Amino acid sequence: MTSSTRILMLFDNMNRDYVTRLQSGATRKASACGVTIEAENIHGTDRSVESLLDSPGLGGVILTAPLCDDRHVLLQLEKRGIPFARIASMLDPGRGITVSMDEYEASREITGLLLEAGHRRIAIIRGPRSHLASMRRYNGFTAAMGTKGGRADPALIVEGDFTPESGKQLASKLLAGRPTAIFSSNDGMAAGFVQAARAAGYSLPGQVSIVGFDDDPVAKTLNPPLTTVRQPLEEMGATACTLLADCMKGAGKSVAHADVPYTIVERSSIAPPATATASAA
Known part of the structure; x- marks a missing residue:
């Protein structure tokens, strides 16, 4: 259990929509969970993960892809005893809280x-x-x-x-x-x-x-x-926030997993193949 209510949400990603949707889901849930979310995107910067993890008053960390599968980052968190949640992780399912879709x-x-x-x-x-x-x-x-x-x-x-x-x-x-x-x-x-x-x-x-x-x-x-x-990114962000906040308050486990279902959205970009694909004029 940690006395701090500050959660750092870490990104290393150039896709703004991906970052925004995950962050908004976590942020919307944070108040009800009694925590605050601070997001950092280190993509294209010289900021080190270690320096961010050493910032004072850090209660927990949410890792997003590809940081969620970076074993060096996981080791740094474990060394410092900081609880963490991983969104869309593919490796090491027994490390921390994991939230994913198939x-x-x-x-x-x-x-x-x-x-x-x-x-x-x-x-x-x-x-x-x-x-x-x-x-x-x-x-x-x-x-x-x-x-x-x-x-x-x-x-x-x-x-x-x-x-x-x-x-x-x-x-x-x-x-x-x-x-x-x-x-x-x-x-x-x-x-x-x-x-x-x-x-x-x-x-x-x-x-x-x-x-x-x-x-x-x-x-x-x-x-x-x-x-x-x-991809239910808002829900994945919210779920990661909830499970990590529970862990930080001593009401939840430090190793847990949640699956969030995807949806196929059918629009109009599929048609039967032409009998012969004509080359462009």
């Missing part, structure tokens, strides 16, 4: 929508390897492809960095392989791909269907609006 099953299910529509030549824009969630999403994708006796064509597998710019830059390489559909490992990269594909003269979803992951605000504003996995 990235694998969500990716398998949304890829299944493309397969049900008749697509077989499906490309994937993977996320960065530094995020272990990217591997889970990729594995879910390949598992779905295997259900139809196929496999992912290596020519249709590319890796981005979760930014719209990377989706845009990878579009020409993917389109050269003539996919009829794309699974983008997040909505940001999907947005970049859509922009580049339209600029190259492709119709979506007429020539190329696309699905994403996260249900960031951009998913609704894309043309076409994006079918995607709604």
